[in-house]
Amino acid sequence: MDYKLEVITLAVRDVDQALAFYTEKLGFSLDVDYHPRDRFRVVQLTPPGSTCSVQLGAGLTDATAGSTRSTYLVVTDIEAARGELVARGVKVSDIRHKWPVDQWDGYFAPGPDPERRSYASMADFADPDGNTWILQEIGYRAASPRL
Numbered sequence: 001m002d003y004k005l006e007v008i009t010l011a012v013r014d015v016d017q018a019l020a021f022y023t024e025k026l027g028f029s030l031d032v033d034y035h036p037r038d039r040f041r042v043v044q045l046t047p048p049g050s051t052c053s054v055q056l057g058a059g060l061t062d063a064t065a066g067s068t069r070s071t072y073l074v075v076t077d078i079e080a081a082r083g084e085l086v087a088r089g090v091k092v093s094d095i096r097h098k099w100p101v102d103q104w105d106g107y108f109a110p111g112p113d114p115e116r117r118s119y120a121s122m123a124d125f126a127d128p129d130g131n132t133w134i135l136q137e138i139g140y141r142a143a144s145p146r147l
Contacts, residue, residue, distance in 0.1 A: 005052045007044065007052065007053050007054070007055050008052065008053075008055070008068075009054075009055045009056070009061050009063075010055070010068050010129075011056075011060075011063040011064060011067055011068065011129070011131075012057075012065050012128075012129045012131070013066075013129055014128070015041055015043060018127060018129065019043050021127050021128050022054065022127070023045065024088070025088045025089055026085070026088070026090065027047075027048055027084075028045035028047050028048070028054065029045060030044075031045060031046055039059050040058055041058040042055060042057045042060065043055065043056050047073060050073075065129045066127075066129035066131050067131070068131040068132070069132050070124075070132055070133075070134050071131070071132070071133050071134070072133070072134050072135075073133055073136070074136055074138045075136070075137055075138075076137065076139050077137065077142055078112055078121045078122070078123060079095065079112060080143035081135055082095060082135060085135075091126075093125065094110060094111075094123065095112050095122070095123045096108040096109065096110055096111070096121070096122060096123070097110075097111065097120045097121045098121075101113060101120045113137075116137065118137070118138040118140070119138060120137070121136070122134050122135060122137070123135045
């Protein structure tokens with residue numbers, strides 16, 4: 001039996017502000033914006049290239065807004081991904097890498113992993129409510145130059 005992760009629900013204070021952040025700043029696609037009655041709204045968004053979506057809205061969860069921590073977004077070029085987000089106005093931390101990678105015990109060194117090993121390099125950011133995200137580089141491939 002396969003168990004596929006389909007949707008992650010985030011608690012937010014202001015649905016419209018969160019919707020703008022995820023579409024305009026992060027480039028997520030808007031899949032659904034369903035608002036059948038007062039105090040109930042489902043907004044579903046999907047990150048570029050992902051099969052897992054994010055839901056936010058009103059009346060979806062009793063979690064505290066901003067309480068989701070360390071949701072990972074996997075990228076193949078952490079420097080390019082960070083650069084794109086910063087250019088869109090997202091406050092992204094500096095890139096760091098696990099050190100030493102082979103015997104990692106929680107310490108980091110600045111910059112991407114010199115060998116660009118999978119799972120070693122990361123950076124983080126938060127949405128307007130404080131839900132935190134981690135960019136993690138897996139399967140490094142330099143970004144293609146845009147013409």
